[in-house]
Amino acid sequence: MGEGPTITTIAERAGVSIASVSRVLNGLPTREETVRRVLSAAEELGYVRNAVARSLKSRRTHQIAFAMADIGNPVYLAMVRQIQPVLKAAGYRLVLHSTDAIVADEIDVLHSLGERYVDGLIMSPLRVTDEHLKMIAAARAPVVIIGSVPDGTRVDNVRADSRTGVRLAIDHLHALGRRRIGFLNGPLDTVPGAARAAAYREALKERGLPYDEGIVEVGDFYRAAGARAARALLERAAGVDALMCANDLIALGALDVLRAAGLRVPEDVAVVGMDDTDLAAASWPSLTSVSLGSAERGKAAAELMLDRLKDTGREPRLVTVPPVLAVRASTVGQSAAGGPVPPVRALPATRPADAASDPQGGTP
Amino acid sequence: MGEGPTITTIAERAGVSIASVSRVLNGLPTREETVRRVLSAAEELGYVRNAVARSLKSRRTHQIAFAMADIGNPVYLAMVRQIQPVLKAAGYRLVLHSTDAIVADEIDVLHSLGERYVDGLIMSPLRVTDEHLKMIAAARAPVVIIGSVPDGTRVDNVRADSRTGVRLAIDHLHALGRRRIGFLNGPLDTVPGAARAAAYREALKERGLPYDEGIVEVGDFYRAAGARAARALLERAAGVDALMCANDLIALGALDVLRAAGLRVPEDVAVVGMDDTDLAAASWPSLTSVSLGSAERGKAAAELMLDRLKDTGREPRLVTVPPVLAVRASTVGQSAAGGPVPPVRALPATRPADAASDPQGGTP
DNA sequence: CCCAGCTCCGTAAACGTTTACAGTAAATGT
């Protein structure tokens, strides 16, 4: 673990100047003889370029940061899974930040962009505050946001369309004859929480169903919270024949509770989750879930970032990923659902960010 | 997104030298008046330290790399989840590498340590080749290996004990009266695959059960491969009353097949998985699984790394994490298994790496 | 009154690269 060789070491051994060494290593035109000498010296010494020194001079670190709320959430996992290979293929490394959705931590990440240890940041905030927007506008490096930001915000942006997503789910339940569709949501002060609440009301209205506050529960985006919410709802209100859940984890918690209460899924209560994570296919009964395209959003974000790095000046773009309903046993029963069905999806739509009179597609 | 201020900018505005600025920013003793001037200048300019320049001089990047086979595997996810906060608390960032278990890629990561863009590397290779060992020995930065390496390898090392893990599972099945216990394994040329194969034979012998090659299948560590293997086994051999799976994903694939074949779990065939991932608790029936302590191993690895960074010279250590059996419905049925049971675990044992006449604890 | 001992600060070197610029030597043109 000694002091590694530098271009100076190589220069001495090859009997040339450090400038020549650098030129050879960068493939700039050099006399054959010199190239040979430098390369063999480098080889013998086991030379590896110092990335830090290089970055200092070139002002490029070839690192991209990804900041998410919680790496334990399969939604972000799906994103990381897509982001990583895209960046890797372009020669970038991935730096991971887990902020636990704490605003101060997210601001901190944004602030630390000034340290210039990365060339850009992909961020997926659960809540978007004014401070976020201020920091994003002032950021010292390119930023891509996964999730909805206020219309007109000048930033590259990838959105889900959870309004349409919720509508898909409600329509599906309605078509199955369900009429009292409860709703288990996450916090209303999060972007996805708020969007899904609005979408739920709207979708009911479209189908001519009444909005009943008695069958709506607000908790958190975790499994235990989902169980709590489901329990509370069951105790309070009878006759619910379906549960729309703002999240797969919430849905799993609800399944636990329904099972314990001796209710059959889907015969007594149909359940729909959201995000279509791995857990949805693995659960019992397998969970019908609205895919908001986490994987696609991750990929799109990475591509937006690479694109932005190539052209700093270009107009910010908005990519919206359409939702897709993955139908499984929790709504249509065992026989009908069959095995795991790979969902098909339309290509992501792309258009300028400013044209956005967009559905408030919550994310994730 | 302009050219940010540097200590030179601050120095000019505050009317002091850059050395004074640096001293103030690093909290070195300085006259009150100077401190005031520098700090207010820095504040006004919105100064943020350049991490790259700092790293070049200090030879510390405050970044740690984690290289795993596949970030989609919940085992690694569990590790990342533990590693991240430990590093963060110590002021380190996490750089992620996903190698798809390709040896060349892993060697590449090891090699790139010479670029000095990280202070250390935590790596979890599926196969450990001579080249791995050579590169580890020659690495230009501290390395921690999660997974078994040959005895005597001088490297910080965190191991699972899959031999004991398999034994726990076999003993459990044996105690339930199962006598023909099939085995669905992953590739034998991987460290965990080999270890689990050996452990399976050994555990059978301990219980006085015959080893029957006819009820052993070797595939891959994925769900689809697990399904394939289960199908092959069922077609070939009758009378299997239990399936030991080298991995939760394999077990889930097996469950799919058993269900499709109309076999009841656990009445006809009991199933045990390995790794105790989130999927085990979510599946139907919920899956009895041997936890090899992914989370604990991740945490231990991060701590070993931090420790090593503080004391480069110290002897390499070996931490072995004991396995724990999480009993669920796939072996004991619905009623008995009850809700999700948080497994209890003993503290990881620590001892010098060289003393290792250790079980070949496979990982992950 | 001089020097020792402080405290504080500025100068400059260093970290390992890249790169603008100038210099050398050979090759070519007149």
Added chain:
DNA sequence: ACATTTACTGTAAACGTTTACGGAGCTGGG
């Protein structure tokens, strides 16, 4: 034979920090 071009190489500055060193100014003791 000399001027000009060409092909290559070396010197040195720059990137933004940290830090060894020494100098300036002051205090206090002899």
